[in-house]
Amino acid sequence: MRPPLDERPPGPVRMGAAAPARQAGGYRRALPGFVECGDVFVIEAGGAGGGGPMVVAIVDGLGHGGEAAMAAAAAAETIRMHLDLSVVEIVKRCDSALRGSRGAALGVLKLDAAGGGEFCGIGNIEVRDLVGGAPGVFCLPGIVGHNVRVVRGMPFTMQPGDIYCLHSDGVTSRGNLRSCLPGTPESVARRIVDTCGRPHDDASAVVLGYGAGARLASAAAASPSGPPSAPPAPAAPA
Numbered sequence: 001m002r003p004p005l006d007e008r009p010p011g012p013v014r015m016g017a018a019a020p021a022r023q024a025g026g027y028r029r030a031l032p033g034f035v036e037c038g039d040v041f042v043i044e045a046g047g048a049g050g051g052g053p054m055v056v057a058i059v060d061g062l063g064h065g066g067e068a069a070m071a072a073a074a075a076a077e078t079i080r081m082h083l084d085l086s087v088v089e090i091v092k093r094c095d096s097a098l099r100g101s102r103g104a105a106l107g108v109l110k111l112d113a114a115g116g117g118e119f120c121g122i123g124n125i126e127v128r129d130l131v132g133g134a135p136g137v138f139c140l141p142g143i144v145g146h147n148v149r150v151v152r153g154m155p156f157t158m159q160p161g162d163i164y165c166l167h168s169d170g171v172t173s174r175g176n177l178r179s180c181l182p183g184t185p186e187s188v189a190r191r192i193v194d195t196c197g198r199p200h201d202d203a204s205a206v207v208l209g210y211g212a213g214a215r216l217a218s219a220a221a222a223s224p225s226g227p228p229s230a231p232p233a234p235a236a237p238a
């Protein structure tokens with residue numbers, strides 16, 4: 001039974017204090033046999049106190065190897081220089097910055113503390129739901145730095161408990177991403193790349209949760225404090 005309002009202990013009203021936590025983590029790996037990775041992800045928590053929009057992006061430099069990595073790094077640097085701009089403006093700045101480079105596919109997402117977001121992408125970056133309704137956002141055609149014609153921001157809303165994944169085309173769009181839960185955002189992203197990564201491309205994924213507590217357990221909570229695993233069964237006699 002909840003006590004009546006007037007019997008609840010008085011306390012200061014802290015605006016925004018109850019906003020669900022936003023969590024994000026990523027993982028990437030180079031095309032097997034290569035050291036340099038043409039996929040780069042960016043995760044920037046909003047503002048000094050973390051109350052501003054969180055910026056999450058995946059850049060896939062065209063092809064693979066050193067030149068792809070250079071193009072992706074230039075885009076990531078451009079994103080970090082312009083975190084305060086809209087996702088559309090960030091993509092436009094990247095398009096200018098990548099002239100003369102290999103070019104890249106790029107998806108940039110902003111998520112505010114209330115679960116409101118906007119996405120802008122060019123090329124083959126996907127945004128998919130692990131938990132919750134489909135984000136309903138997608139990339140427009142083109143190559144950032146070469147032939148971007150239409151740049152458009154697409155709004156979406158995350159409900160508490162929702163978990164999204166952004167990934168490059170180095171992760172198959174047919175993969176069962178939900179089977180990669182639960183875990184920390186980083187560990188789920190790694191599982192997605194390890195289990196759904198395509199063998200002939202760089203691969204990257206970012207996992208983004210909004211108030212997704214238990215499904216995106218912290219590293220401490222995920223450490224082996226639960227029941228110990230059963231000892232291995234004795235080997236059957238040969």
Ligand SMILES: [Mn+2]
Pocket residue numbers: 060168169170201202
């Ligand atoms: Mn790729």
